[in-house]
Amino acid sequence: RLLFLSRLLLLPQLYLSPHSSKMIKNNIIQSNSPLMGSTFVQNYKDVGLISLHFDEKIGNYVSFEGYATRKLDDGSQFSSRLPFSDQSYDQNERKFCGVVSYGDNRAKHGVKSQKWEFIFDTQFVSVLSGKMVLRRVYGKEKTVPFGKDICYTNANIKNVVDIHDTVKRLEEEGATESTIEYVRSFTPIDDNVDPWLVARFNKDGQIVKSYRLSDGKLLDIENKRLGGDGAKEIATALSTNKTLTSINISYNAIGGDGAKDIATALSTNSTITHINLSFNNIGDDGTAEIAIALSTNSTLTHINMSQNKIENAGAKGVAAALSTNSTLTSINIGMNEIGDDGAKFIATALSTNSTLTSMDISNNSIGAFGAEKIADALSTNNTLAKININNNNVPASTLSLILQRITI
Numbered sequence: 001r002l003l004f005l006s007r008l009l010l011l012p013q014l015y016l017s018p019h020s021s022k023m024i025k026n027n028i029i030q031s032n033s034p035l036m037g038s039t040f041v042q043n044y045k046d047v048g049l050i051s052l053h054f055d056e057k058i059g060n061y062v063s064f065e066g067y068a069t070r071k072l073d074d075g076s077q078f079s080s081r082l083p084f085s086d087q088s089y090d091q092n093e094r095k096f097c098g099v100v101s102y103g104d105n106r107a108k109h110g111v112k113s114q115k116w117e118f119i120f121d122t123q124f125v126s127v128l129s130g131k132m133v134l135r136r137v138y139g140k141e142k143t144v145p146f147g148k149d150i151c152y153t154n155a156n157i158k159n160v161v162d163i164h165d166t167v168k169r170l171e172e173e174g175a176t177e178s179t180i181e182y183v184r185s186f187t188p189i190d191d192n193v194d195p196w197l198v199a200r201f202n203k204d205g206q207i208v209k210s211y212r213l214s215d216g217k218l219l220d221i222e223n224k225r226l227g228g229d230g231a232k233e234i235a236t237a238l239s240t241n242k243t244l245t246s247i248n249i250s251y252n253a254i255g256g257d258g259a260k261d262i263a264t265a266l267s268t269n270s271t272i273t274h275i276n277l278s279f280n281n282i283g284d285d286g287t288a289e290i291a292i293a294l295s296t297n298s299t300l301t302h303i304n305m306s307q308n309k310i311e312n313a314g315a316k317g318v319a320a321a322l323s324t325n326s327t328l329t330s331i332n333i334g335m336n337e338i339g340d341d342g343a344k345f346i347a348t349a350l351s352t353n354s355t356l357t358s359m360d361i362s363n364n365s366i367g368a369f370g371a372e373k374i375a376d377a378l379s380t381n382n383t384l385a386k387i388n389i390n391n392n393n394v395p396a397s398t399l400s401l402i403l404q405r406i407t408i
Contacts, residue, residue, distance in 0.1 A: 062100050073106075082100045097115070109392075125153065126151070126183060153183060232257075245271055283314070287314035320345075328355060331360070339367070342366075347376065
């Protein structure tokens, strides 16, 4: 069966903030190398969402162009394209190394630079292995391996690939199970297969047939390129399904409109207890719609809305939902752009909420003021047993106070 992996690659004009480094022209990778001219996307997200670019004319870089808000810990913006420095490339091992920096004395979520290392497969379809070392302003370095939670696959392949041969080759070359699953996810679903969710796509990833839910309890459709249209179909199915209890639709770029459709379904669905909406770019508008649904939903207990471009306005909606919802026990709104004002809203909700036991608000832009408000709320909250507020701009003394006040 043939698999068409090509994507339309649109590269906006180069934007450099006053603080950013100049793009570094590439002299490491030979112009005739298959790597040159390639673009690799993370977990099948869109180009510009931490995608990797190897460009002979302007150099090699990481693109953040898909993120509307690119702010550092000091509140300033950073370049939409961060160039690799200290580059090296071993053509025989297909190993590329480079360092990405936010600038002198500048950091994002406490990280001042990242050292990247990639080993590609022989056909440059994916990153077989590698790691990213996060160099923090304070504290120890953190190493994030590639091939498990973070996978990179080529978004700029212009030929037709046999999926079965590709998967077999990747297995022989040592690709991780997660990477192979991302590649395999492009396989058209056989007409004889009857999964819980049937999704038909054409070679360009467009939906050509609707979705159908059966009597399964769990549904995992992460990274299926659903988009807003796919989310609408899912929502329609959820409105009538009476057996599904857990759904994962992360990494599908459903956007605000898709979130609105999912919210409509959640407002009437009476069986789902767990939902993962992370990495979907739903923004404040989509978050507001989900929050309204949470205000009336009486079955959902766990929700993950991390990495969704949620700012203070979205946090306000979440807080309003937490003030009235009486079933939710776990919420993850980490890796967003929530600041002190948003933390203040959340704190107000925590002061009255009596069901939430776990909250993740890590990797946001919360400072001392917002953290102090949360600490104050925890002095009266007797149910929250776990809170993750790491990688914000919170003083150690306030972190210590928060830890002291949560229920152990």
